[in-house]
Amino acid sequence: MGKKEITVYLETITPLWTGDAWQENNKVRSSSILGGLRFWFSVYWKVVKREEIEKLNDDGVPAVNLEEIAKEEPFRVIALKHLQYKNVTNDFDEEIDKVLEELKLPVPSRIFGCTGWRSRVNIRTEPAEEKSFQKVNLEFKYPDDINSKFWINKNIFKEKNESKLYANVRFKLKTSQYWWENYLEEFFKFFSDKIVLMGGKASFGFGFVKMKVEGKDEGTTEQGKNKIVGFDNMYVYKAEKIDYNGSKDILGFNLKYYLRKKEKENIRNKQEIEEHFGKQKKASKVYVSNLLKEDNNSIYLVIFNNPFDINPIFKELAEEYFRVLEELRRREADKNV
Incomplete structure (x- = not known):
């Protein structure tokens, strides 16, 4: 052939x-x-x-x-x-x-x-x-005055100033x-x-x-206002108009860190949090994109259940995580009321 x-x-x-x-x-x-x-x-x-x-x-x-x-x-x-x-x-x-x-x-x-x-x-x-x-x-230190400097420096820059x-x-x-x-x-x-x-x-x-x-017809990505095309093991959401007006860049790590902090406030146990957000030699199920300032201050949330994993995050919890991130958007909306 x-x-x-x-x-x-x-x-x-x-x-x-x-x-x-x-x-x-x-x-x-x-x-x-x-x-x-x-x-x-x-x-x-x-x-x-x-x-x-x-x-x-x-x-x-x-x-x-x-x-x-x-x-x-x-x-x-x-x-x-x-x-x-x-x-x-x-x-x-x-x-x-x-x-x-x-x-x-x-x-x-x-x-x-x-x-x-x-x-x-x-x-x-x-x-x-x-x-x-x-x-x-x-x-x-965005959002909620967290501090991600140590982990970002250790994992991305390795004591350098540029990557x-x-x-x-x-x-x-x-x-x-x-x-x-x-x-x-x-x-x-x-x-x-x-x-x-x-x-x-x-x-x-x-x-x-x-x-x-290249050369093939493209599909359409949007499904409704915030839900993006996923499949059985993967949920993808997009939040826009995040309340950040600074000139610096925000990595997805900060926003994921923020979600994890909110999980602790919900008094979920350490084992459950590690199941969702990962630990050494165990992949995360939760991923958040960098803040996309050029795209209306938007962020993407991806919840991915690896098919090898026997403890999935269910849709209800995925939507709960998205609501937590949407609260960052609503702050700005409230100011404009």
Whole structure:
């Protein structure tokens, strides 16, 4: 069936952070983008298609080894058996897919690779718009006189005064026509009107993006005034006209910190708060974007229930969190009455 190449555009609602193991963010890394694609494809395959995906090891990484799976009957033996009786109308990749299905290798690993199996997808990032991100331009005490300086300095700047971020990223994705038409095309179409988190430091408000294949029709994102398109495991809300008139920037970390503080005031226990907002080696379910001053002082709230997690945040609590953030907007509205 031949090869397929597409250009994917990441429209950055908030800039992208794709740092390396040393927390240096000097370029948009293809490995980071590929890892993000694999994650969201796994979410799509589990939540939307209702199919099996990989189990995670203790480090939260998909633990799949094709060599272990194929111990009883090696991959090459099954492959030769399939190819020997191959239907001449079938594509070679289709036969390989059938072999991997017989071995019970989950689809995300078939496409994006695992130990003993190479990815069917290759990506190459194009030069992106680079943004200078300076500590001196941040407001650490909004809202409610919180103080986020220590954590932002520790996790973003590492005692430096400046960091780099990237906006409006494009990358070329190469695969075969078979993997595109049977799996990836529908995946990209599903996410074309949704916000996803890409790259690192999402808990600080970075990496809120819309993922679009260039040349394809775009969906519509808005559903009503404040509710944004999500899906079963993800709720997305937008609050506008946040009451902040300062000249400095507000990171999503501040607003998430504020939500967590309000949770404590509601006398929820520590374990429940950590389940929602994360802790060391446990991902958060709550993400808030940076304040978007150029977009009517708006913020996005994303509640994401990882399909690997057995303790989800339900819609009622997601809407409660949104109401807390909306109170920041109402302060300004009250002043104008």
